[in-house]
Amino acid sequence: MNVYEYLLSYDIKPSVQRIAIMDYLLKHHTHPCIDEIYIALHDDIPTLSKTTVYNTLKLFVEHGAAKMLTIDERNACFDGDTSAHAHFQCKCCGRIFDMPMHINENEMNEMTEKGFSVEEVHSYYKGVCPECRKNNSDKN
Amino acid sequence: MNVYEYLLSYDIKPSVQRIAIMDYLLKHHTHPCIDEIYIALHDDIPTLSKTTVYNTLKLFVEHGAAKMLTIDERNACFDGDTSAHAHFQCKCCGRIFDMPMHINENEMNEMTEKGFSVEEVHSYYKGVCPECRKNNSDKN
DNA sequence: AAATAAAATTGTAATAATTACAGAATTGAA
């Protein structure tokens, strides 16, 4: 399935900009922020406006085609992988990595029994990634 | 232990402002944002500056006396309870509730084996709280 | 194919959260 059809499957009308942004999200698993996407696509679409990037990602999130991550304190990041998974942000280089997520049914049941309706599960870790650990130890 | 000694135990020099802010954090489990704290303490300390609230909470987080939550997209929230626990934010009223957290040792081991050094574990849920669910069903 | 209506995009201006910074106030030590 191409990106055009992929957008349609989420009830999103495809446009040049929307296709380019979704394509970027699907091909780059860097969990990009607005600026990263804007800068990356600006070469191909010189008329692209940052407002469009904002609007488009908001649309994607509303339609379930992308997820917004609030892990980074500075600015929101976006993920085209909508499957259930956790994240790891390196405090040193700032990169966000995908991690497996095992949902704990006991916790879920506890919340449901208390009357909470759980719609989203977010799980992330912070620490130092293997690369930065290596670089840091090299300096000593 | 009073708040004065509590701050000292985290290597934080107590001051009128710092004591008031930490006292607020320890007594109110509402996961307040900067504004909530500023407005609440303004009556007692009319000279309090919002910059001081920012600086103080940054200091608390650096010393491990508070945790910053990036659950709410609008602005950062703070938690004086530094023990390991999860959170639940209601999409309807915006309130953040404490939830138990059971750390999954398997996930931890997976990351450690891959070379990641895990320093923080964050887990939160979004959905509708019991109160809002009740109010919503009443409207029908 | 031309005219029209609807939707999407753009750029600028406004808003809001956060940070930088310099001066004032407070604290602690000599």
Added chain:
DNA sequence: TTCAATTCTGTAATTATTACAATTTTATTT
């Protein structure tokens, strides 16, 4: 009491995000 260091304050600057009106593009109707 004096001096130095620290903390606090208020304003200005910065940055991310949103509002909005004008323009462009797309889809529909005639």
